[in-house]
Amino acid sequence: MNQPAAASPPRDAAPAIELKGICKAFGPVQANQDVSLSVEAGSIHGIVGENGAGKSTLMSILYGFYEADSGSIEVKGKPAAIEDSADAIGLGIGMVHQHFMLVPVFSVLENVMLGVEGGALLAPGKRRARKEIARIGEDYGLKLDPDELIENLPVGVRQRVEIVKALYRGAEILILDEPTGVLTPQEADALFDILRTLKERGETVILITHKLREIMAVTDRVSVMRGGKLVATRETAATNPAELAELMVGRKVLLQVDKQPREPAEVRLAAEGLTVVDGQGVERVKDVSFSVRAGEIVGVAGVSGNGQDFLLEALAGIRAPARGTISILDLQISPERPADPAEVRRHGAGHVPEDRHAMGLVMNYTAEHSLMLGYHRHPRFRRSWLLDAGAIRRHAARVLPEYDVRPAEPRLRSADFSGGNQQKIVLAREMDEHPQVLLVGQPTRGVDIGAIEAIHRRILALRLAGCAILLVSFELDEIMSLADRIIVMNAGEIVGTVAAEGADDHELGLMMAGIRPGEQKAA
Amino acid sequence: MMKVFGVFARAGAPKMPYWAQVTVIPLLNIFVALALAGCVVLLLGENPFKAMAVMLQGAFVYPGGLGFTLYYTTNLIFTGLCVAMAFHAMQFNIGGEGQAIIGGLGVALFLLFVGDSLPLIICLPLAVLAAAAAGGAWAFIPGYLYAKRGSHIVITTIMFNFIAAAVLQYLLVNVLIAPGQMSPQSVKFAERTHLPQIHELLALVGIETESTPLNISLFLALAAAVGFWFLIWRTSWGYALRTVGQSERAAVYAGIDPARMTVQAMAISGALAGMVGVNALMGDAHRILLGFATGYGFAGIGVALMGRNHPLGIVLAAALFGILTQGGSELNFEFRNITRDLVIVIQGLIILMVGALSLMLDPPVARLIALVSRRKEET
Numbered sequence: 001m002n003q004p005a006a007a008s009p010p011r012d013a014a015p016a017i018e019l020k021g022i023c024k025a026f027g028p029v030q031a032n033q034d035v036s037l038s039v040e041a042g043s044i045h046g047i048v049g050e051n052g053a054g055k056s057t058l059m060s061i062l063y064g065f066y067e068a069d070s071g072s073i074e075v076k077g078k079p080a081a082i083e084d085s086a087d088a089i090g091l092g093i094g095m096v097h098q099h100f101m102l103v104p105v106f107s108v109l110e111n112v113m114l115g116v117e118g119g120a121l122l123a124p125g126k127r128r129a130r131k132e133i134a135r136i137g138e139d140y141g142l143k144l145d146p147d148e149l150i151e152n153l154p155v156g157v158r159q160r161v162e163i164v165k166a167l168y169r170g171a172e173i174l175i176l177d178e179p180t181g182v183l184t185p186q187e188a189d190a191l192f193d194i195l196r197t198l199k200e201r202g203e204t205v206i207l208i209t210h211k212l213r214e215i216m217a218v219t220d221r222v223s224v225m226r227g228g229k230l231v232a233t234r235e236t237a238a239t240n241p242a243e244l245a246e247l248m249v250g251r252k253v254l255l256q257v258d259k260q261p262r263e264p265a266e267v268r269l270a271a272e273g274l275t276v277v278d279g280q281g282v283e284r285v286k287d288v289s290f291s292v293r294a295g296e297i298v299g300v301a302g303v304s305g306n307g308q309d310f311l312l313e314a315l316a317g318i319r320a321p322a323r324g325t326i327s328i329l330d331l332q333i334s335p336e337r338p339a340d341p342a343e344v345r346r347h348g349a350g351h352v353p354e355d356r357h358a359m360g361l362v363m364n365y366t367a368e369h370s371l372m373l374g375y376h377r378h379p380r381f382r383r384s385w386l387l388d389a390g391a392i393r394r395h396a397a398r399v400l401p402e403y404d405v406r407p408a409e410p411r412l413r414s415a416d417f418s419g420g421n422q423q424k425i426v427l428a429r430e431m432d433e434h435p436q437v438l439l440v441g442q443p444t445r446g447v448d449i450g451a452i453e454a455i456h457r458r459i460l461a462l463r464l465a466g467c468a469i470l471l472v473s474f475e476l477d478e479i480m481s482l483a484d485r486i487i488v489m490n491a492g493e494i495v496g497t498v499a500a501e502g503a504d505d506h507e508l509g510l511m512m513a514g515i516r517p518g519e520q521k522a523a
Numbered sequence: 524m525m526k527v528f529g530v531f532a533r534a535g536a537p538k539m540p541y542w543a544q545v546t547v548i549p550l551l552n553i554f555v556a557l558a559l560a561g562c563v564v565l566l567l568g569e570n571p572f573k574a575m576a577v578m579l580q581g582a583f584v585y586p587g588g589l590g591f592t593l594y595y596t597t598n599l600i601f602t603g604l605c606v607a608m609a610f611h612a613m614q615f616n617i618g619g620e621g622q623a624i625i626g627g628l629g630v631a632l633f634l635l636f637v638g639d640s641l642p643l644i645i646c647l648p649l650a651v652l653a654a655a656a657a658g659g660a661w662a663f664i665p666g667y668l669y670a671k672r673g674s675h676i677v678i679t680t681i682m683f684n685f686i687a688a689a690v691l692q693y694l695l696v697n698v699l700i701a702p703g704q705m706s707p708q709s710v711k712f713a714e715r716t717h718l719p720q721i722h723e724l725l726a727l728v729g730i731e732t733e734s735t736p737l738n739i740s741l742f743l744a745l746a747a748a749v750g751f752w753f754l755i756w757r758t759s760w761g762y763a764l765r766t767v768g769q770s771e772r773a774a775v776y777a778g779i780d781p782a783r784m785t786v787q788a789m790a791i792s793g794a795l796a797g798m799v800g801v802n803a804l805m806g807d808a809h810r811i812l813l814g815f816a817t818g819y820g821f822a823g824i825g826v827a828l829m830g831r832n833h834p835l836g837i838v839l840a841a842a843l844f845g846i847l848t849q850g851g852s853e854l855n856f857e858f859r860n861i862t863r864d865l866v867i868v869i870q871g872l873i874i875l876m877v878g879a880l881s882l883m884l885d886p887p888v889a890r891l892i893a894l895v896s897r898r899k900e901e902t
Contacts, residue, residue, distance in 0.1 A: 318775055342778025351776070359776040362769045373766065374777035376759045386757050 014077030016041040016173050016204040017062065022071035024057055031057040032068070033228040039173075041076070044195055044205040046215040046236070049225035049248055055208045058225070059175050063095045064088045075173070091173075094166025098178040100158050102150045109133065109146035112165050129168065136167050141197050156187030163194065173204045178305075180214060192218045210248070210303050212241040212513040224248055245509030248303075249476045259460060264293035264484065268468035269315070269349075269437045273324035276310040284310035286492040287324070292437070292468040297459070299483030299500065300472040303512050307492035308472045309354055312441045315470065316351040317344035328437055345374055350430035352423075354441030354472065360426040361414045368396035368410035371429050403428035404454055420451030427458055438462060441472045456482060476505055476512075490514035539889040545836065547892075549829060549877070551884055553843070556872035563868055567860045574854060574861060581853030582846040588853075590721065590735025596838075596845030597737075597802045598623075598816075600744040602823025603841050604751050605796035607832040609676070611755055612788040613768040618665065618680025619796040620820025621687030622658040626797020627804050628691060629657025631811035634712040635699070643715055650716065651743070651801050658797015659790040661687060666789030670782035676789070684820065695813060708812035718806040738806030740798070747795060748834035754791075764788055796820065822848075825874040844870065 017039040024032040032054045039045045049055045060066045062073065064082040073080050075091045082088050088095070102111050113129040130146055137143045142164055150158060159179060166174055176195075180188040195205050195218055207219060215222050216236065223233040224247040232247050269292040276285035285307045292298045300308055313319040315326055320338035331347040333339045341351070353359040361370045372381050372392060381392055396410035405417070405424045414422060423443065430438065440459065444452040459482060463469055473479050479486055479500075486503055488495045488511040495511045511517065539548075561571035582592045602619040609616035616622075633653035638646045665679035695707035702710075720738040725731075755761040767774045767781045774781050803815040822844055829843070830836030851866030876884075 316776075317778075340778050340780070341776060345778060353776055355772075358770060358772045360773070362766055362773050364769050365766075369762070372762070373773060376762045376766075376777070382759060385759075386753070387759055387762060389757070 013041050015039055015074075016043075016076060017206070018074035018077075019058070019062070020072045020074070022058065022061060022073075023069045024061060024066060025069055030228050032061070035071070035225075035228075035230045037223055037230060037233070039204060039206060040221070041204050042199060042202050043220040044199050044207060044218055046207045046209065046219035046222040047225060048210055048212065048215055048222060048244060053225040053248075054228040055225050056177060057228075059095070059177060059206070059208060062088065063093060063175065089169050089171070092170055093173045093175065094169060094171025095175045096159065096162040096166060096177065096179060100162055102158060102161060104151040105149060107147050107149055108144050108153075108161050108164075111150060111161060112146075112168050114165075116169060132168055133164060136164050140167065140194065140201060142167075142194060154187075156190060159187075159191065160194070163198075171203075173206070174198065175206045175208070177208045178210070179207070180209065180211065188214070210305060212244050212248075215244065216241060241513040241515065242506050242509050245513055246505070249474075249505075249509065259481070260464060262295045262464055264296035265466065267291045267293050268329055269470060270327045271315070271324065272326075274311075274314065274321055274326060275323040276307070276314045276319055277322045278310065283322070284492050285314065288489075288492075288494055289324075290487055290494065290497070292470050294436075294468050295463055295466045296485070297463050297469040297471055297483045299479035299486045300470065300489055301476055301479045301486050301508055301512060302474070302489035304474050306489045308489055309441070310492075311489070312351070312354065312439055312470075312472055315344075315439050316349070316353075317341040341374065342377075345433075348433075348436040350433055350435035350438045352426050352430050352438070352440045352443055354445070356422055356426050361422055363413070363415040365414050366411045367400065367405070367414055367417070367425055368392050370414040370425055371396050371399065371410075373429065375429070375433070399428045399432050400425075403431075403458070423455065424451065427455060431458060431462060434465075435462075435467060437468045437470075439470050439472075442474065443471070444473070444475065444478060476508060480505065480508075488512055539885060540892065543888065543892055545831065545833075547888060548884060549831075549836075549840075551888065552829070552876040553873060555884070556869060556876045559872050560865065560869040564861060564865065569858055569860050574858065574865070577853050577857045578847070578850030580850075582850035585853065587733035587735045588849060590733060590737040591852075592842075592845045592849040593721075593741055594735060594737045594802070594807070594845075595848045596841045597741045597744045598799050598819045599822055599826050599841035599844050600748060600838055601795050601798045601802070602819045603826030603830060603837040604747055604834065605792045605820075606823045606827035607830070607834075607837060608751065608755075608788055608792040608795060610827060610832050611761075611764050611768050612785050614666075614669075614676045614785060614789065616662065616680055616789065616792050617677055617824070618662060618683045618793070618820065619823045620816055620818075621680070621684035622661045622793040622796035623799035623816035623820055624684075624687040624691050625661040626654040626658030626794075627800030627811060627815055628694070629797060630654040630800045630805055631699075631709060631712070634716050634805065635709060635811075638716055639713045646716060647718075650805060651798070654797045654800040654805075655794035656797075658800070659794035662793020662796070663786065663790040666786040669789075670786050676785075691811075692813065695811065699811060701810075706812075708808075709810045711810045712805070716805065717809050718801070720806065736807035738802065740802035740806045743798065743801065745838070747798065748838050751795075751834045760787075796823070822870065825870055825877070828874060829877045843873075 015038045017037070019035060019037040022032050022035040035054070035058055047055050057066065061068045062082065064084040064087050067083065073082060075093070080091055082091065103114065106114070109126060109129055112133060113125055118125040118128065133144060133146050142160055144157070144160060144164060150161065153161070163174065179191060195207070198205055207214070209215065219236045221233060222236050222239065222244065224231050224244060226248060270290070272289050274285060274288045275283055278284050288311065290298065300311065302308055310319060314321050315328070317333065317339040318341055321333065321335055323335060326333040328344060328349050329347050331339060331344065357363065362373060372378070375381065381395070382388055393410055400408035400410065403424050405421050405428060414425065417425065427443070443455050443459065459469060459471070471479065471482060480503060483500045485497060486500050486508065487497050488508060490512060491514060495514060496517050498508070507517065564571040564574050581588050583589055602623065605619045605622065606616055630650050630653050633650050638650055641649065661683060662680070665674070665676050665683060668674040668679055669676050692707070695709065699709040700707055718738045718740060720736065722732045722734050755765065763774070763779045764784050766777060766779055767784045771781050799816050799819055804811055808815060826837055826840045826844055829840035847866045847869055851863040854861050854863050854865055
């Protein structure tokens with residue numbers, strides 16, 4: 001119903017996949033809400049959406065990892081009951097996961113035949129697999145050396161092994177989950193060539209991604225998900241990145257925030273040529289420079305997964321920079337002199353982490369104990385070397401109502417608060433220290449509207465008090481209403497910096513897609 | 524696999540109140556374990572109730588029974604605290620046995636070669652410290668290897684048990700053996716360094732009791748339990764340690780170094796196990812010999828599991844295991860078909876119930892409690 005009539009698939013062929021009214025809830029979270037999707041056979045169908053939009057849940061239902069609460073699945077026109085991944089494979093559905101499911105010390109051959117050895121003795125199965133790998137290589141242009149160990153292969157080739165693995169199991173419908181997340185641009189281009197070849201040979205490809213360039217480059221049609229719902233399906237040729245970005249982010253009414261003017265003062269947080277790498281040595285933040293001044297909110301806009309999390313962790317002292325320098329107040333951080341988070345905190349910088357469940361709170365701790373996380377050595381919580389239980393309780397009893405945490409019950413377990421109230425606990429802890437610099441990641445993710453307003457008011461009050469605030473959010477509206485300046489990140493780089501006043505969300509959407517302001521006329 | 528587990532961990536079960544978690548469930552676990560052990564006794568052709576009576580009499584009533592029970596309890600408190608300390612950092616210290624051996628070696632070497640030349644008031648605390656330091660150092664190594672190289676603590680501590688046993692054997696056979704002795708044991712420690720035994724103390728106030736190995740180390744163990752509680756729940760160090768155990772990412776975010784905390788927790792854990800040397804050697808054997816720590820390290824795992832890593836629970840669980848150990852030794856005398864090995868069976872069943880099968884009893888009990896409390900509200 002969301003698609004224009006012109007986009008209807010030809011009626012002569014049954015769609016490869018037909019999902020109808022899929023619903024799936026995890027506790028109170030509605031991960032998929034009445035999702036209906038039709039994937040034409042022999043096409044490349046993209047599914048875009050932000051993290052948490054429900055793309056992965058939907059594909060997990062299709063692949064049998066989860067069971068839908070309601071709704072039906074048809075594969076090649078026949079109703080299908082998919083209870084586990086074996087059912088999915090039996091129906092010709094193959095999946096290439098974001099994180100590869102390969103045994104590093106096994107050869108390509110052994111990985112491809114893993115689980116379908118076909119008997120107690122390995123030799124006949126190996127012979128068969130070797131022949132098949134050669135055939136698949138010929139047919140699809142997926143050349144592989146069957147005897148090479150996985151651990152010796154570059155990431156792009158490992159992914160090719162995953163694709164061959166799926167084809168070896170007879171996959172006709174291939175799901176790729178964020179396949180380019182770990183690839184270099186060249187490897188990604190090679191992957192797209194492979195996908196086009198697969199399509200020519202009649203395979204159906206479902207490509208899950210949040211990168212709009214990829215959608216534009218390779219797909220025939222694209223469906224956009226937001227907040228668990230499928231909001232639109234478009235012919236790729238008939239849409240553009242700006243429209244997709246808008247659909248992904250959602251054009252909600254700007255929240256009413258009462259932002260008072262304030263003249264920014266001295267620079268309190270600055271990064272110079274900052275580069276951050278992850279555990280695999282991939283550069284997640286590339287040569288980034290910016291500064292935040294007292295009484296200023298700088299928003300970092302961008303689609304999730306473009307290096308914002310690594311940037312925040314580097315600034316907070318959790319991750320050492322690979323190159324470049326950070327200065328926070330009078331603390332200088334460089335690769336030669338990394339800082340630990342306690343040191344950053346001591347210098348007067350608070351940090352509201354993106355992931356409050358794993359980082360911001362200890363779920364099993366009572367609220368009063370989560371309220372001293374990171375400040376447990378602070379003299380106000382201690383009496384010589386003992387913790388001062390009375391002072392901890394009094395602190396909690398004071399800040400919980402002050403920050404409107406409900407229920408204001410110091411002894412309630414952190415896990416038993418709602419998402420919004422958990423976030424308020426984290427904010428209460430970090431803001432009550434009157435930080436000079438505040439790093440905020442995703443302050444309103446999974447938070448109800450009422451709490452969002454309260455949190456926004458708090459952040460603005462802190463700005464008025466002269467704090468330098470760096471705000472990372474995937475909600476463009478949030479950034480546009482709170483920030484004074486907006487930095488747009490894509491693939492670890494700053495695409496551009498714009499003043500929030502008069503900023504245009506179309507323009508920002510294009511920048512989030514990696515198109516620099518100068519290139520926009522051409523695009 | 525998920526589907527199989529689902530039967531036991533159904534989301535439908537109501538939340539268990541805390542008081543039930545620490546009272547009803549452990550008692551139920553013991554009861555089920557004893558019932559199963561009773562079936563084993565029945566299969567062996569003996570009367571399980573009679574066996575139970577003999578064990579209880581052996582542990583409490585027979586002359587010296589209570590003293591032995593409490594002596595075993597003392598060792599088990601130390602090793603139970605040892606396992607629990609590591610557990611609060613989410614590490615499984617299987618090496619209590621080896622750490623107890625090296626702790627015993629520490630106290631023995633100190634008393635044999637240094638202690639006697641010192642005034643008693645300095646010698647006794649230093650001897651206890653020597654046990655703690657030696658046991659702690661032995662556990663520090665696996666902790667350090669984990670922090671620096673990522674070696675798995677379960678594996679390294681198990682291996683360190685064997686190394687410790689071999690070191691003890693080598694030293695006893697080749698170095699420490701008393702002249703003219705056939706069995707591998709050292710000469711006696713100087714008389715004045717022996718820890719006062721409880722029956723001696725009672726004799727001083729005119730109460731005559733059977734001579735047992737129970738000595739003032741029991742009070743040391745109880746003090747260690749209290750200290751443990753303070754350290755874990757009342758200091759910022761304990762807060763940091765529990766944070767590491769609960770969520771490593773939250774710890775890193777809070778500026779706590781998980782590797783460093785783990786190493787420190789392991790050292791303290793080993794020091795606690797090392798105190799077994801004080802009880803067994805300084806308090807009882809008065810020399811160092813083979814096998815003085817046998818079994819306590821592993822029993823400590825059961826004690827910590829059953830005591831839910833809380834010192835009060837550990838003291839109670841250690842007492843239960845002490846009763847089983849002492850009562851079980853009476854089984855040898857009274858029955859033809861069952862031996863004290865039955866105690867190992869019971870201990871194993873308890874650990875099985877407490878550890879592996881705890882999820883089996885929790886949901887039905889939680890439902891029952893919810894049902895009962897609802898009934899009460901209605902009436």
